[in-house]
Amino acid sequence: MGRFVARRLLQMIPVFIGSTFLIFCMMFALPGDPVRALYGEQALDQAQIHEIKHSLGLDKPFLLQYWDYLTGLFQGDFGTQIASQRPVSEVIAEALPVTLRLALFAFVFVSVVGITIGLIAGLRPDTLVDRALLILTLLLVSIPSFVMGYLAQYVFAFELGLTTPNVQDSENLGQLMLPAVVLAALSLAYVARLTRTSVAENLRADYVRTAVAKGLPRRRIVTVHLLRNSLIPVVTFLGTELGTLMAGAVVTEGIFNVRGIGNTVFEALTRREGSTVVGIVTLIVIIYLVASLIVDLLYAVLDPRIRYA
Known part of the structure; x- marks a missing residue:
């Protein structure tokens, strides 16, 4: 190892x-x-x-x-922002916690809800639940994120009044809930379908039939044997999803006026602030690389058959 x-x-x-x-x-x-x-x-x-x-x-x-x-x-210097003459590291330090909070909120939502509904549909293939999941995920994939954002803002903020149309306090999880769900919508569809396909495939595997023949409880068969092996491709997808959510927050942060990394990148691009854009992208690349390493290490935890020479 x-x-x-x-x-x-x-x-x-x-x-x-x-x-x-x-x-x-x-x-x-x-x-x-x-x-x-x-x-x-x-x-x-x-x-x-x-x-x-x-x-x-x-x-x-x-x-x-x-x-x-x-x-x-390598000395911790990300450059200097031209407009404000501030170090880019200070600009990132202000915007990163906001986007990280939003991305983590969306990541947890994707992981919990996506795996849950994917597992439910995978255990009941070719049923009404499975077809409903297919329709829902196709709908989420088909709608662009900016359309989803404005639609959710109109319905839940202006029509129902359940939340504020714009995020006024980035530390308030209640205000971040709607933009986090919009940000997570596309990833939710992929995770749900990937989990459903993997569960349905492993449900017909020999080790599952052997566990059933041995008389193991259904909960143990699903959680210990079936779900553990089915999560390997899902973990691969989720491993890079945190970086994807942070990079994809540009549109969502613009719609809901979230002062995070995405908003900072957009403003920097309009002013051609190369040092700011490169510094933020460098940080996202590091997150991708670390997440990829963690995913590879998790393979051995989920499947003991995997060994690294």
Whole structure:
């Protein structure tokens, strides 16, 4: 197991460098001048623009800029935001807890509700419950997230008055419930269908028939034998889902006015704040890599037959 963990950690290094390099390339290739955009229509001397770019290192060649960013990153420096002249790490520290709270709320909702309804449908394949799940998940997959967001906002906030249309307090879980459910809707459909298919397939496996023939209680057969083996593909999907929820929060945070990572990325893109965008994406990449490693380690817990050489 130790060799496996060490090998996976070494594999993360080129993945991390490659992903950050690609996002750095895309931000560098965007048209426009971030310093000029900062001052809008205000007249600015070219010497002042050059001085600002020199202080931020924007006048250096591309590869040298990336090298400076990479070396600073390993020292905990994510760069400097052009508009506010604040360290990007401070900007992330303000926005990250909000998005993390929203994503964790959505992740728990996806895991509990998705696995539960998927298990119920998988235990009763080709029944009315199974067909109802199919219709529900197809509906959730078909509706775009921004349509789902505005529809939920109109129905539950304006028509029923059950919640506020916009999040005014990001620490209030009651206000975060509606945007979290909207954020989790698409993932919920995938988790439910994946759980249903895996359970229905394993229900016909030999080890389940053997457990039934031995006279084991149905609850033990389902929870210990059937569900444990059926969760392996679901855990694979959920392992990267936290990063997906954080990255997909741009639309949801915009609809419900949540001041988190998604909103910060959107504002940074409009101002061509490359350092802010790259810093946030770097953080999400790290979350993806760590989650992927945890998922691989969980395989051995869920299925003792899996061994890592």
